[in-house]
Amino acid sequence: MTGEVAVLGAGMHPWGKWGRGFVEYGTKAARAALADAGLEWSAIQSVVGANTVRCGYPGQVAGATFAKALGWQGARVTSVYAACASGARAIDTARAQILSGMADTVLVVGSDAAPKGFFAPAGGERPDDPDWLRFRVLGATNPAYFALWARRRMALYGDTAEDFARVKVKNAAAGAANRYARYRSPVTAEEVAASPVVADPLRLLDICATSDGAAALVLGSVETARRLGMARPVRIRAVSSVSPTHPRTALDLPDIATDSAPPGSPVPDPFRPSIARAAYEEAGLGPEDLSLAEVYDLSTALELEWYEDLGLCAPGEGAKLLREGATAPGGRIPVNPSGGLASFGEAVPAQAIAQVCELTWQLRGQAGERQVPGARAGITVNQGLFGHGSSVVAVR
Amino acid sequence: MSPTRVPVVDGWFTAEGGEFRLLGTCCRDCGTVYFPREDAYCRAPGCAGTELAEVPLSRRGRVWSYTDGRYRPPAPYPSDPERTWHPYTLIAVELTAERMVVLGQGAPGVTVADLAIGMEVEVVPGVLAEEDGRTLTTWHWRPVPGEGPVPGERRASEERPVPGEAS
Numbered sequence A: 001m002t003g004e005v006a007v008l009g010a011g012m013h014p015w016g017k018w019g020r021g022f023v024e025y026g027t028k029a030a031r032a033a034l035a036d037a038g039l040e041w042s043a044i045q046s047v048v049g050a051n052t053v054r055c056g057y058p059g060q061v062a063g064a065t066f067a068k069a070l071g072w073q074g075a076r077v078t079s080v081y082a083a084c085a086s087g088a089r090a091i092d093t094a095r096a097q098i099l100s101g102m103a104d105t106v107l108v109v110g111s112d113a114a115p116k117g118f119f120a121p122a123g124g125e126r127p128d129d130p131d132w133l134r135f136r137v138l139g140a141t142n143p144a145y146f147a148l149w150a151r152r153r154m155a156l157y158g159d160t161a162e163d164f165a166r167v168k169v170k171n172a173a174a175g176a177a178n179r180y181a182r183y184r185s186p187v188t189a190e191e192v193a194a195s196p197v198v199a200d201p202l203r204l205l206d207i208c209a210t211s212d213g214a215a216a217l218v219l220g221s222v223e224t225a226r227r228l229g230m231a232r233p234v235r236i237r238a239v240s241s242v243s244p245t246h247p248r249t250a251l252d253l254p255d256i257a258t259d260s261a262p263p264g265s266p267v268p269d270p271f272r273p274s275i276a277r278a279a280y281e282e283a284g285l286g287p288e289d290l291s292l293a294e295v296y297d298l299s300t301a302l303e304l305e306w307y308e309d310l311g312l313c314a315p316g317e318g319a320k321l322l323r324e325g326a327t328a329p330g331g332r333i334p335v336n337p338s339g340g341l342a343s344f345g346e347a348v349p350a351q352a353i354a355q356v357c358e359l360t361w362q363l364r365g366q367a368g369e370r371q372v373p374g375a376r377a378g379i380t381v382n383q384g385l386f387g388h389g390s391s392v393v394a395v396r
Numbered sequence B: 001m002s003p004t005r006v007p008v009v010d011g012w013f014t015a016e017g018g019e020f021r022l023l024g025t026c027c028r029d030c031g032t033v034y035f036p037r038e039d040a041y042c043r044a045p046g047c048a049g050t051e052l053a054e055v056p057l058s059r060r061g062r063v064w065s066y067t068d069g070r071y072r073p074p075a076p077y078p079s080d081p082e083r084t085w086h087p088y089t090l091i092a093v094e095l096t097a098e099r100m101v102v103l104g105q106g107a108p109g110v111t112v113a114d115l116a117i118g119m120e121v122e123v124v125p126g127v128l129a130e131e132d133g134r135t136l137t138t139w140h141w142r143p144v145p146g147e148g149p150v151p152g153e154r155r156a157s158e159e160r161p162v163p164g165e166a167s
Helices: A022-037 A060-071 A082-097 A130-138 A140-158 A161-175 A189-194 A222-228 A271-283 A300-310 A319-325 A341-344 A348-364
Strands: A005-017 A046-050 A076-080 A105-113 A195-200 A210-219 A235-241 A292-295 A377-384 A390-396 B004-007 B021-027 B051-056 B062-067 B088-095 B100-106 B120-131 B136-141
Touching: A005 A022, A005 A082, A005 A222, A022 A060, A022 A105, A022 A348, A046 A060, A046 A082, A046 A348, A060 A076, A060 A105, A076 A082, A076 A210, A082 A105, A082 A210, A082 A235, A082 A319, A082 A348, A082 A377, A082 A390, A130 B100, A140 A195, A140 A300, A140 A319, A140 B062, A140 B088, A161 A189, A161 A222, A161 A300, A161 A319, A189 B136, A210 A222, A210 A348, A235 A271, A235 B004, A271 A300, A271 A377, A292 A300, A292 A348, A300 A319, A341 A348, A348 A377, A348 A390, B051 B062, B062 B100, B100 B120
Parallel strands: A046 A076, A046 A105, A292 A377, B004 B136, B100 B136
Antiparallel strands: A005 A210, A005 A235, A105 A210, A235 A390, A377 A390, B021 B051, B062 B088, B062 B120, B088 B100, B120 B136
16 A cells, blocks of 8 residues: 545536636636635645647646646646546646655646547547547547447347446436536436437447536645544545556557457456556455445446446446446445436546545535445546556545 | 549558458567557567568458447548448457457448357458548458358438537
8 A cells, every 4th residue: 555645625617518618617626626625725735737638738738727727826737648547647646746745735637628529639640640540540439449349248248238228327317416417317218229329339328428527636645634624534545557468458449459469478467457456456445345436437338347347246247237226326336426427428637536526525425415325435447548547446 | 534542551451462461560579460560669568679570460350349330430531521421330350360359341331230249251452432532442341251141232321410429
């Protein structure tokens, strides 16, 4: 174990399509997190921004962008990019600064104003960029990759389109009780089945939307939390930052092919389970100790995959776990009580931070209607493009 | 005059010698195979190899998974917005010898209804699009004749509205 840091404050800007700039959303989320911590902005010693991609300036220097928006006050400033894992990398950077004694109070911010439609690479001719190539050569969108995995689950494990729809129904019901979620209406299985196919077998309501949104945390040492009068702060006990190991044999975004693993080469170690494994090892706990999990449900089928990769059930048994109601509110291990990406949509640099905001509120008992009773430990997990594993364990 | 035929990416496939093949590279030191080709260095963590030889990949493999694209993908995919969008099929194929999965579009007429995981497919030359007066060539996967359902006619597909908000 490397030591714990305390969550001093958590804040969000509601998700949606608001038509304004990402700086505005991030600044509002930051102010909400500062207010939650009971700290003045001037008391923050370091700002870590999770970058969004805006072809350069200013999205890619998010730490400085937010520091300027809140008012230059001389704090240390850092900006990080790790695609979907950007928020988790920002949290990890803040944690390293706190544990090393470089800073006592760190503001972490992620925010985005996403374009409508498919995510697409920036313009220009870039045949050395795998993300450009998969669009250029194959037209392979993100949902196409989600669909390849969904189809594979159907063939290997007997998952059905109805199972996938159940994930949406569950998460939409949870999101309806979350004032920060973009979609706040229940969804029925019939509505999922009636939505258009985007990439067979996945339909529009199986796939998360792109959204505007922002989330922020104020992190500090456990001593700082006590000094601020927080007797039992939520503590971050692990941040998993693993990369895959060679040969990587799971076809995934944005690759056109997997690594080759001919006979005699090392036994491939699948990437996604290794993300959670690293988090459990660092936190000194296991799936049986969890009260809840926030997982990256870019597609309904992917949520089932995460159940297995988190060790909540054996490989192939994700749909069974769902059907039993174990991952629903009131179940043995509620998954995405926030409503998940199904209810929020995706604001890339904010989402991993938003997941930790949800853990914080759940562990403090402040989640209202969607509260998991007696929550003591939670995990978040996502996977950032280009090999960024991301998982956070928080406890109280 | 017929349009010039150019590969969508140089050096990824060839029909030299009469047989169409995907081209990868192979590390001379450790034997690791790469597609898309890696020409500068080997990416195996324990290998410092910098000499990679061009190798043709297996011509046939088995379907690992498949899907289709019901909405027009964004640029840089070459697609004329003035023309009706026809869904393409995307097939991930497992090559036994290389133990590697390679994505590709299905040959014209191959739909998801024609495919099953584990089915044998082969690589064939294909056309990706006409663009700027050129014909962009590519590779396609198609079921091996006589080894499964016969590909049906391309399904008629209406032009679809804005591609939702699928990320």
